[in-house]
Amino acid sequence: DAAGREATEWRVLRRGLVTVGVLPTIAPYLLPRVLPGFSRAFPGVGIVVQEDVTTQLVGLLAACALDLAIASLPIHDPRMQTETLFTEELLVALPPRHRLVRKPAIHMADLESERFILMKEGHCLGDQVLDFCTRRDFHPNVLCRSAQIETLRALVQAGMGISLIPATACQERSALQPRYRSLSPPTPRRTVALLWLKERPPGRAARAFIEHLRTTAAAA
Numbered sequence: 001d002a003a004g005r006e007a008t009e010w011r012v013l014r015r016g017l018v019t020v021g022v023l024p025t026i027a028p029y030l031l032p033r034v035l036p037g038f039s040r041a042f043p044g045v046g047i048v049v050q051e052d053v054t055t056q057l058v059g060l061l062a063a064c065a066l067d068l069a070i071a072s073l074p075i076h077d078p079r080m081q082t083e084t085l086f087t088e089e090l091l092v093a094l095p096p097r098h099r100l101v102r103k104p105a106i107h108m109a110d111l112e113s114e115r116f117i118l119m120k121e122g123h124c125l126g127d128q129v130l131d132f133c134t135r136r137d138f139h140p141n142v143l144c145r146s147a148q149i150e151t152l153r154a155l156v157q158a159g160m161g162i163s164l165i166p167a168t169a170c171q172e173r174s175a176l177q178p179r180y181r182s183l184s185p186p187t188p189r190r191t192v193a194l195l196w197l198k199e200r201p202p203g204r205a206a207r208a209f210i211e212h213l214r215t216t217a218a219a220a
Contacts, residue, residue, distance in 0.1 A: 016045040016205030021057040021069035025125045025149055026192060029168040030070065038212045045205050054124050061197050067206040069195040070213075072124050083194045083210075085217040090129065090164040090188040093156045093178040101179045108138050108183065115161035117152050120145035125190070129164045132188040153178055164188060192217075 022031065027049065035047060050057075050066060057069040058077050075082055092111075094101055100110055118140075119126030126145065133140050143161045146152055152163045156178040163178075170180045194210065196202055202210060 016042070016203075016208075017048065018045060018205045018209045019048040019050065019065070019067045020209070021050045021052060021060055021066045021071075023054065023057070023071050023124070024051045024147070025119065025123065025166065025169070026070055026072070027051050028149075029166070029171070030192075034213055034216045037216065038209060041212065042205070042208060045208070047209075053122050055122070057195070061195060064197065064200055067196065067202055068209065071193060071195055072128070073191040073193050075193070075195060079198055080195050081198045085192045085194055085213065087189050087191045088167040089182060090132070090190060091167055091170050091180040092183055093153060093163045093165045093170070093180055095156055095159040095162070096179055097159075098162070098179065100181065103181075105184050106181050108133075108136055111138070111140070111162065114141065115143040116140040117144045117146070117155050117161045117163045118142055119149070119152070120147050123147065125149075125166070128190055129188065132164075166190060 031049065038045075039047070050060065052060070054071045054075070057066065057071055058075065058080060060066045061069055062077075062079055070085070073082065073084070092100075092106055100106055103110065116129075118129055121127075130140070144155060146155070149165060149169050152165065153169075155161065156163050165178075165180070194213065196206075
């Protein structure tokens with residue numbers, strides 16, 4: 001009987017722990033869609049979430065302090081195994097009364113006189129926006145930088161400037177939110193991926209989390 005109970009618990013994963021590192025620009029928008037369903041499916045599995053920038057997450061993975069991490073590509077560390085989850089557009093966030101809100105199509109040239117509010121140095125989203133601009137020979141006038149997307153949105157909504165924000169962070173729409181518009185092609189995008197250390201394959205609880213994350217990302 002004891003052997004049968006042990007085999008059953010192993011099969012249905014009644015106990016375990018998953019430690020997941022996530023970028024702060026991803027965690028508040030992706031995890032609420034992922035964690036509740038995983039907890040219902042595996043109520044005995046604990047989840048520890050660590051929010052940090054990419055370099056810190058990679059370091060924690062390398063030190064075996066995390067099972068998995070969710071970050072945006074590219075990841076240049078050859079020790080890491082990566083699996084793409086989804087690609088999303090970076091939308092132009094505009095103050096509600098901005099002149100470009102009524103424009104049917106927004107081009108990079110339309111943004112030349114605008115003040116930009118971006119993520120601060122060390123956050124890959126800020127680097128991705130600057131890289132996108134540089135590749136199009138566009139040099140944004142950066143007025144302010146912050147460590148939180150919610151701060152960017154609040155400053156844009158207050159009329160201080162504009163920003164580029166991932167689509168997953170733009171799903172909440174209200175009168176107190178900025179107005180979001182797409183840039184004309186080629187539109188800026190980021191690719192969100194799952195990471196783990198090649199020399200430390202995910203354990204059983206982590207594998208169950210990966211499967212649930214794949215399903216959730218595919219359904220989004």
